[in-house]
Amino acid sequence: MPTSALIHPSPLHPPIPTTNNKRTPKPNKTHFRHHHPLRISAQQTNPSPPTPLFTTLTNLLWGKSLPPQLLISAVRTTWTSTWHLMMSQLAPSDHSGSYSRPPSKFRANFKSLPTPRQNQLPRLHLYAALPCPWAHRALIVRALKGLEDFVPVSIASPGIDGSWEFIDAREGNDVVKHYVVDNGGALAPSLDMANGCRSLREVYRLMAGGYDGRSTAPMLWDVERRVVFCNESYDIIELFNSGFNNVAGNPGLDLCPPSLKGKIEEWNAVIYPNVNNGVYRCGFAQSQEAYDLAVNGLFSTLDMMDDHLADSRYLCGDVLTLADICLFTTLIRFDLVYNVLFKCTKKKVVEYSNLHAYMRDIYQAAVPKKRLQKASLIDSKSCKIWVEPITRVQDSILSSDYLDCDTIPKVAATCNLNAMIDGYYKFLFPLNPGNIRPVMPSGSEHAILSKPHDRESLSSLAEQRVGYGHA
Incomplete structure (x- = not known):
């Protein structure tokens, strides 16, 4: 009888009947307990009957009905087909199997933006994601040009279904405010600071008429018109480099x-x-x-x-x-x-x-520290970054060497x-x-x-x- 019969109950392999072999030791005689190898039995005190699906899968995977070679072949074929199906959604390819990146749908129209002014409420809001190299471009140019105040940012993180999501506003029973750390502290996932949405897909769908296309990052959102202004990364970094010099913290930098x-x-x-x-x-x-x-x-x-x-x-x-x-x-x-x-x-x-x-x-x-409008958040003595509201302190990526200089990375x-x-x-x-x-x-x-x-x-x-x- 195969070993599988001892592990998985099945109509093809009924449980082995057991008998009570215990004997009462005779008085005044030494009793030796013999050690028997542990055997895993399917019998339980109150066994629950196996479902037909469970029984079928058990026989298929561990019974005699499917040899190991055939099992491996079946799993390989199934996984390969499933993998190609998933990849067709995640990464569309051409006829040769080479990845073909879809073009960005929303290209920047620089002429549609009025000239920004000092003390003006931000017109554009940047949506970015830390793992994404395309969004990282926008974050870097925004930082080097000193546009943190003029172009606020919300940081999304990957969701379980592969979409970009924002962190939950609640932690336990307490409402927790999360702030994107700029000007010295490493950026971290945040709430949606502009629209209060739970995912980037929801933000895209706020446009009049809705939207069912790819919800990609980076994305510039027009706060006044409530439309996607641009989701092409190179358009965004060109705009950040030269489009807002009259409000930028570092206008002299030309990339x-x-x-x-x-x-x-x-x-x-x-x-x-x-x-x-x-x-x-x-x-x-x-x-x-x-x-x-x-x-x-x-x-x-x-x-x-x-x-x-x-x-x-x-x-x-x-x-x-x-x-x-x-x-x-x-x-x-x-x-x-x-x-x-x-x-x-x-x-x-x-x-x-x-x-x-x-x-x-x-x-x-690095850029000159004097150009940072929020440099007061940096505690140069302890090399910590205070995160508003001041309820915790996180370790900064900065070393004391940088804080002693006139520039900050x-x-x-x-x-x-x-x-x-x-x-x-x-x-x-x-x-x-x-x-x-x-x-x-x-x-x-x-x-x-x-x-x-x-x-x-x-x-x-x-x-x-x-x-x-x-x-």
Whole structure:
């Protein structure tokens, strides 16, 4: 009789009858208790009858009706079909199995915005998500330009169904107010500060006539007209860079100077298909051919850029540009997520000496502290960030070294590394069905990213090579 009959009751394998073999030991004689191997029996004191479905599944999986080889084949076929179905919704592909990113539906119409004025109530509200590299672009440019007050932000996090959701306003029986931490503290998931919705999908549906399309981040919401102003990330960072200089805290920073616009566009034409979208084409590939094509394009581009950055501080020389921001948001997630989860395994960014130092350079990008309108929230003695209302203190990403200087890092404050890991590993079920979250790679920790990069010395070399200085 098979062992399965001892574990799973079934009409095909009736329970083994048992008898009472206990004997009363004779008096004045030593009684030896013999040890018998433990046998798992299906019998219980009051066994509940198995349901037909449970019985059928038991016989199918553990009975003689399906050999192991056939079981593996059946499960493989079922899982593959289910996986392709899920991937078709998560990541649509073309005929070759290569991921095809849908275009953004709402493009910015810069002419429709009136010129912003000081002390004017914010007209636009930014919706962003910490795991998303496209939303991260907008958060970085917003921070570097000092637009935190003029463009408020709400931070969504992945929901169990893959949509972007906002944290619950209630914790137990107490109403808890959550504030997005800016100007020194790492950004964190928040409530919907503009509309009070529970998900980004609900915000999109507030438009007249509703909306049933993709609810993506980043998204700029027009508070007055109650419509989506823009959900194309590059349009948003262009607007943040040059559209609000009269209200920006750091108007002198230009991430897209006219003299470099052509070079920036050339770099973007390489970065977007091969790196930004390239990692997704690796991770979402639905055929071996599509994966091979994507991974070869990705690493040949990274190799080329590592060589280029050997004697150039940034992509366009001595000036930080929008092209650098677009590349950075993929690099900062590469070793954290893409290297393993998206099968970009040929090399890690930490193995590229120039790319890794370049990434640290941008991570540590700072602005003058005097331009921060909320610098009073920083307690320079304890190196803590006070979060309004002042009910708790959270550890800041800043070190005392920065607080002793006249500048304060802004890019690092937008990099919630744990949220990046969680956002991919815990919610991309088709790629990680076991929901196991890996530990953070040592080369991606804040302490490593904050180490000196020594790339300032390349500035003079860049000026000599391309023939321009600071814009």
